Amino acid sequence: xxxxxxxxxxxxxxxxxxxxxxxxxxxxxxxxxxxxxxxxxxxxxxxxxxxxxxxxxxxxxxxxxxxxxxxxxxxxxxxxxxxxxxxxxxxxxxxxxxxxxxxxxxxxxxxxxxxxxxxxxxxxxxxxxxxxxxxxxx
Numbered sequence: 001x002x003x004x005x006x007x008x009x010x011x012x013x014x015x016x017x018x019x020x021x022x023x024x025x026x027x028x029x030x031x032x033x034x035x036x037x038x039x040x041x042x043x044x045x046x047x048x049x050x051x052x053x054x055x056x057x058x059x060x061x062x063x064x065x066x067x068x069x070x071x072x073x074x075x076x077x078x079x080x081x082x083x084x085x086x087x088x089x090x091x092x093x094x095x096x097x098x099x100x101x102x103x104x105x106x107x108x109x110x111x112x113x114x115x116x117x118x119x120x121x122x123x124x125x126x127x128x129x130x131x132x133x134x135x136x137x138x
Contacts (some may be wrong), residue, residue, distance in 0.1 A: 001050070005030045010096060014078045015040035017047050048077070061089065068100040079103060082115050 001024040006013055010029065014036070017026045026044045028037055069076040083098050090098060097106045107115070 002047075003028060006053060007096070013096075013099075015044050016099075017044035018095070019048070048065055072100045074103060074105070080105065085117075086110065086114060 003026045006027050006029050011031055013029060014032060015026065015028045016023065026041060028040055048074065066076045069079050079100060083103070087098065096102060
């Protein structure tokens with residue numbers, strides 16, 4: 001796991017974590033007390049372990065950033081749709097620009113035509129009769 005410090009302009013962020021190319025990363029605010037930093041590391045480690053495959057909660061539902069999006073006036077599903085379009089090309093050192101708090105500013109600098117293009121045109125097939133229900137508890 002790589003542990004990195006957040007940039008000074010991100011003082012209001014305690015910490016965040018992500019998986020990138022199969023490797024875990026934790027970003028910490030170095031301006032916090034040692035006790036606060038230990039809590040942040042434990043908290044982010046929990047996210048990395050529990051959400052390794054993009055699932056949160058006991059029902060296997062995706063861990064969506066609903067509350068941070070609403071806090072910053074974003075539709076969570078539109079936000080995820082747009083971020084997923086730019087994420088494969090986005091420079092690693094600029095991930096904070098994709099956070100809900102920064103998204104409106106970042107989005108304003110993007111080519112709107114590219115954001116309007118569909119990601120793909122395929123339809124998800126129905127479940128096979130022999131397939132287990134996708135929301136059945138483990």
